[in-house]
Amino acid sequence: MARKKGFYSISAVAKMFSIHQQTIRLYEKEGLISPKRSEGNTRLFSDEDIDRLEEIIYLTHQLGVNLVGVEMILKLENKINKMQKKMNALFDKTSEELKHEKEIARTAITSSARTLMQLKNEEKATEKQNMTRNTKPSGNKKPEQTSSKTNTNTFDAEVDSWEIEYDE
Structure with a gap:
């Protein structure tokens, strides 16, 4: 044979x-x-x-x-190997769950950042429109003075921050 x-x-x-x-x-x-x-x-x-x-x-x-000790050692090794496999499977599962959660968080952060940028751009556009309306004279008329202190204060603050460059 x-x-x-x-x-x-x-x-x-x-x-x-x-x-x-x-x-x-x-x-x-x-x-x-x-x-x-x-x-x-x-x-x-x-x-x-x-x-x-x-x-x-x-x-x-x-x-x-002795042989009884060998038997115990081999059984313990077998149990340890089984537990190690379970731990590895649990680790892999947890790792995958964390990757998934991380991707969800990354997507949410990206979406929130885009929304914030859109809001900021809209706010800047609105401020620019308001500035243009407040500083643009129409015909021979003088620019209208608003009684609102907030608009004048904002306008004054922006005018104060302008820098003028002179050619020498």
Whole structure:
């Protein structure tokens, strides 16, 4: 029977890590690894199984952790990975919501700025029309004097701010 690429027999895995096949069977019995089985019931270890086995061997042989401790560590790692995925999804969702809110705010600010500019331009045009009416003599008549102090004060203030340049 031909072996699939990326799948290894128990003897190949035992040689890979210089451990006894019975040790690998014990890890499987304890539920630490779950290799697939062929039609002939031969264990087939995937690359993920190899990575997990490598971690188990590191924890047991290098750090001296017992199998119950290894099981707890692997379960905690699994929970952490699940929580990390949830946090990433929540972060992505929140980030998208913030981008959307930012775009809404930017649109509102742009619209408000346009409205303000229109109002300011209308105000300037109105002031200009009022100035033209107040200073423009019609025929031989003198400009009409208004009894409103506000109009004269505004006009006087603008006249005071005029600058005259002389050629020398």
